[in-house]
Amino acid sequence: xxxxxxxxxxxxxxxxxxxxxxxxxxxxxxxxxxxxxxxxxxxxxxxxxxxxxxxxxxxxxxxxxxxxxxxxxxxxxxxxxxxxxxxxxxxxxxxxxxxxxxxxxxxxxxxxxxxxxxxxxxxxxxxxxxxxxxxxxxxxxxxxxxxxxxxxxxxxxxxxxxxxxxxxxxxxxxxxxxxxxxxxxxxxxxxxxxxxxxxxxxxxxxxxxxxxxxxxx
Amino acid sequence: xxxxxxxxxxxxxxxxxxxxxxxxxxxxxxxxxxxxxxxxxxxxxxxxxxxxxxxxxxxxxxxxxxxxxxxxxxxxxxxxxxxxxxxxxxxxxxxxxxxxxxxxxxxxxxxxxxxxxxxxxxxxxxxxxxxxxxxxxxxxxxxxxxxxxxxxxxxxxxxxxxxxxxxxxxxxxxxxxxxxxxxxxxxxxxxxxxxxxxxxxxxxxxxxxxxxxxxxx
Amino acid sequence: xxxxxxxxxxxxxxxxxxxxxxxxxxxxxxxxxxxxxxxxxxxxxxxxxxxxxxxxxxxxxxxxxxxxxxxxxxxxxxxxxxxxxxxxxxxxxxxxxxxxxxxxxxxxxxxxxxxxxxxxxxxxxxxxxxxxxxxxxxxxxxxxxxxxxxxxxxxxxxxxxxxxxxxxxxxxxxxxxxxxxxxxxxxxxxxxxxxxxxxxxxxxxxxxxxxxxxxxx
Amino acid sequence: xxxxxxxxxxxxxxxxxxxxxxxxxxxxxxxxxxxxxxxxxxxxxxxxxxxxxxxxxxxxxxxxxxxxxxxxxxxxxxxxxxxxxxxxxxxxxxxxxxxxxxxxxxxxxxxxxxxxxxxxxxxxxxxxxxxxxxxxxxxxxxxxxxxxxxxxxxxxxxxxxxxxxxxxxxxxxxxxxxxxxxxxxxxxxxxxxxxxxxxxxxxxxxxxxxxxxxxxx
Numbered sequence: 001x002x003x004x005x006x007x008x009x010x011x012x013x014x015x016x017x018x019x020x021x022x023x024x025x026x027x028x029x030x031x032x033x034x035x036x037x038x039x040x041x042x043x044x045x046x047x048x049x050x051x052x053x054x055x056x057x058x059x060x061x062x063x064x065x066x067x068x069x070x071x072x073x074x075x076x077x078x079x080x081x082x083x084x085x086x087x088x089x090x091x092x093x094x095x096x097x098x099x100x101x102x103x104x105x106x107x108x109x110x111x112x113x114x115x116x117x118x119x120x121x122x123x124x125x126x127x128x129x130x131x132x133x134x135x136x137x138x139x140x141x142x143x144x145x146x147x148x149x150x151x152x153x154x155x156x157x158x159x160x161x162x163x164x165x166x167x168x169x170x171x172x173x174x175x176x177x178x179x180x181x182x183x184x185x186x187x188x189x190x191x192x193x194x195x196x197x198x199x200x201x202x203x204x205x206x207x208x209x210x211x212x213x214x215x216x217x
Numbered sequence: 218x219x220x221x222x223x224x225x226x227x228x229x230x231x232x233x234x235x236x237x238x239x240x241x242x243x244x245x246x247x248x249x250x251x252x253x254x255x256x257x258x259x260x261x262x263x264x265x266x267x268x269x270x271x272x273x274x275x276x277x278x279x280x281x282x283x284x285x286x287x288x289x290x291x292x293x294x295x296x297x298x299x300x301x302x303x304x305x306x307x308x309x310x311x312x313x314x315x316x317x318x319x320x321x322x323x324x325x326x327x328x329x330x331x332x333x334x335x336x337x338x339x340x341x342x343x344x345x346x347x348x349x350x351x352x353x354x355x356x357x358x359x360x361x362x363x364x365x366x367x368x369x370x371x372x373x374x375x376x377x378x379x380x381x382x383x384x385x386x387x388x389x390x391x392x393x394x395x396x397x398x399x400x401x402x403x404x405x406x407x408x409x410x411x412x413x414x415x416x417x418x419x420x421x422x423x424x425x426x427x428x429x430x431x432x433x434x
Numbered sequence: 435x436x437x438x439x440x441x442x443x444x445x446x447x448x449x450x451x452x453x454x455x456x457x458x459x460x461x462x463x464x465x466x467x468x469x470x471x472x473x474x475x476x477x478x479x480x481x482x483x484x485x486x487x488x489x490x491x492x493x494x495x496x497x498x499x500x501x502x503x504x505x506x507x508x509x510x511x512x513x514x515x516x517x518x519x520x521x522x523x524x525x526x527x528x529x530x531x532x533x534x535x536x537x538x539x540x541x542x543x544x545x546x547x548x549x550x551x552x553x554x555x556x557x558x559x560x561x562x563x564x565x566x567x568x569x570x571x572x573x574x575x576x577x578x579x580x581x582x583x584x585x586x587x588x589x590x591x592x593x594x595x596x597x598x599x600x601x602x603x604x605x606x607x608x609x610x611x612x613x614x615x616x617x618x619x620x621x622x623x624x625x626x627x628x629x630x631x632x633x634x635x636x637x638x639x640x641x642x643x644x645x646x647x648x649x650x651x
Numbered sequence: 652x653x654x655x656x657x658x659x660x661x662x663x664x665x666x667x668x669x670x671x672x673x674x675x676x677x678x679x680x681x682x683x684x685x686x687x688x689x690x691x692x693x694x695x696x697x698x699x700x701x702x703x704x705x706x707x708x709x710x711x712x713x714x715x716x717x718x719x720x721x722x723x724x725x726x727x728x729x730x731x732x733x734x735x736x737x738x739x740x741x742x743x744x745x746x747x748x749x750x751x752x753x754x755x756x757x758x759x760x761x762x763x764x765x766x767x768x769x770x771x772x773x774x775x776x777x778x779x780x781x782x783x784x785x786x787x788x789x790x791x792x793x794x795x796x797x798x799x800x801x802x803x804x805x806x807x808x809x810x811x812x813x814x815x816x817x818x819x820x821x822x823x824x825x826x827x828x829x830x831x832x833x834x835x836x837x838x839x840x841x842x843x844x845x846x847x848x849x850x851x852x853x854x855x856x857x858x859x860x861x862x863x864x865x866x867x868x
Binding site: 189 | 348
């Protein structure tokens with residue numbers, strides 16, 4: 001049984017809920033064709049976020065990791081293409097940290113690409129009637145921080161013959177977070193359906209691609 | 218048993234579906250507290266649209282009429298405040314008409330206000346977690362045309378002691394119409410829930426307001 | 435010598451400047467082909483705004499009146515098509531008034547159309563390389579209030595054989611009001627050039643249209 | 652006399668002009684405090700763009716290089732933070748190339764950061780009343796391609812004791828490219844003033860920072 005770990009951030013920035021957390025709670029234990037979904041919640045706190053996901057990876061030993069966060073203002077599920085080595089927070093995280101133009105990992109490379117099949121994911125979602133778009137920036141807040149940090153971990157650990165794909169996916173606000181009508185939103189049902197399709201697409205792609213070894217980061 | 222007539226436009230502009238039509242098909246016959254919903258589909262054709270809704274009003278004798286159409290680019294359910302006496306079509310309607318700066322009704326007044334409680338409707342939707350906003354323009358295409366034409370009919374017929382409230386409500390695209398991710402959308406389930414709340418709010422308001430006679434247009 | 439009166443609002447809503455006021459100060463006394471521009475500044479205060487423009491009309495006896503205000507979020511010079519009989523202020527005006535869903539003029543009609551040639555104005559501006567678009571809503575704040583109130587005055591006074599055209603034109607923020615980069619702006623030079631073209635187009639249209647008498651409102 | 656090389660792309664995508672080219676033609680030879688501006692025009696053609704700018708660098712031996720391109724939809728001058736090693740063109744470039752998910756430089760790093768002081772530049776522009784914002788994505792078209800390729804060249808050549816700062820700056824459309832009013836624009840005068848401020852800020856920062864040697868890419 002193969003495993004897809006999907007992680008979701010806790011609420012931040014004054015919000016009472018986070019669609020990513022709502023979604024992963026709904027996805028916990030869900031069956032996939034050839035696998036299952038495991039989940040964890042992630043604090044919106046610099047470094048603690050990375051440590052939490054690394055611990056979940058070590059616990060669950062997943063084949064694929066999909067880190068998920070909310071992106072106010074976006075109308076679609078947006079797989080991120082690239083994580084950059086910058087922490088530049090417009091607001092403080094839930095731990096009170098507000099770094100300006102600091103690296104995520106000192107002496108880390110400028111960026112890591114997603115190792116999820118971002119185009120294939122986008123295509124599958126659109127085919128199923130769900131708004132989707134590849135994004136070229138995950139911002140410079142805790143979402144990008146987690147994306148970069150987990151990718152750095154996966155690309156640098158001794159992996160034996162087992163490579164773990166990972167990427168970050170931004171999702172829209174829930175309708176109840178956008179009642180004023182000035183920002184787009186997506187229903188929880190659509191988000192959950194969408195992330196299930198993302199997880200399945202990653203499993204299917206993994207099979208097709210027959211990756212055998214190494215880190216192509 | 219009081220009746221709320223909800224009407225939905227057919228697809229236009231190259232779209233295969235119209236969320237308004239999808240919604241009214243789902244709402245047909247639905248029970249309300251103190252009433253029920255009846256529906257009709259409306260051609261996106263100048264004047265034929267008005268005639269269709271007038272025929273449905275004469276058939277069903279509703280207490281409230283809610284005409285509904287799609288508004289690409291909007292992120293919320295938006296009760297319209299006002300209909301203006303202008304037909305100025307950016308594209309041809311489904312009958313091939315493309316009037317420029319013509320009146321809907323020659324010698325009609327410049328505008329009619331909605332007689333739905335647009336602020337109360339917006340408040341109820343937001344309280345239930347559904348994005349909503351009062352809109353100050355229904356555009357100058359067939360949506361505004363229908364809104365103006367039906368309001369003109371209702372305000373000018375001899376009504377005896379029975380006044381019928383009417384207004385237009387724009388709804389967002391469905392997710393499957395917005396798969397490229399560049400426009401906001403709303404799930405059909407949320408739209409149907411929202412329009413049910415709108416219908417109930419109009420019935421409840423009608424009771425509260427104890428309108429007895431006359432057209433305040 | 436024919437006269438075009440252009441009026442501009444004072445700053446409001448915490449802004450230190452208003453592009454409309456900056457523009458009219460630059461336009462004061464400017465020559466047109468067959469006429470000249472006169473201007474006045476207008477307080478962002480309910481009713482006082484209307485009274486100020488009426489006094490300027492009685493003083494200058496203009497052939498055309500163009501009332502101008504700022505519209506944050508718009509990227510173009512937008513001649514307004516219609517004024518509606520609603521005061522519904524999101525923020526208080528400079529006199530502390532914040533009416534909710536009140537009429538501008540009790541027992542006034544639902545709306546007045548602009549009597550400026552809004553399509554011709556838009557065409558001239560675009561031909562000269564200036565972003566322009568007809569707008570179908572002037573909102574429900576003091577801009578719409580002034581537009582409605584002045585049109586009501588012009589359409590109801592005894593006019594003899596002299597009809598005065600009037601309409602409202604919204605302009606974008608100035609660059610210095612939009613330094614954060616999240617809202618579009620337009621340079622003062624472009625706005626001044628644009629409003630000069632608007633004034634000239636109104637004079638030229640007036641000549642072409644050979645309007646002789648009466649109020650077509 | 653220190654030199655700032657500013658490069659501007661030729662028109663593409665069906666446009667007759669490119670604000671970047673218009674701006675560099677206006678900036679050619681302009682004096683700065685402690686330096687001067689030299690310019691070159693750049694074809695919107697994969698690899699030819701990079702080769703053109705490298706040739707200009709070798710000819711002029713500038714202290715600072717600012718590559719500039721147009722970004723439809725943006726309302727501000729946006730210094731880019733990072734170039735990524737991806738060519739993924741939504742439309743063909745002027746040479747007919749339309750790569751999908753190819754690297755700019757095979758075996759190049761995932762990304763290069765701008766070595767311009769993007770925050771200081773943004774601050775100076777905003778202080779002078781010009782809309783500005785740091786951007787975290789230069790897209791995946793020829794703008795990003797050039798940014799990445801020039802940075803790769805500068806970071807890999809043997810530089811002796813002389814380091815050349817370089818970054819990409821996106822600018823809005825000109826008003827005449829946005830006459831429909833649906834996209835923000837910026838006047839050429841404001842863009843030219845803005846890029847002059849950018850060039851001066853880079854020279855001043857260079858002095859302050861007293862960079863002595865090496866490539867911190």
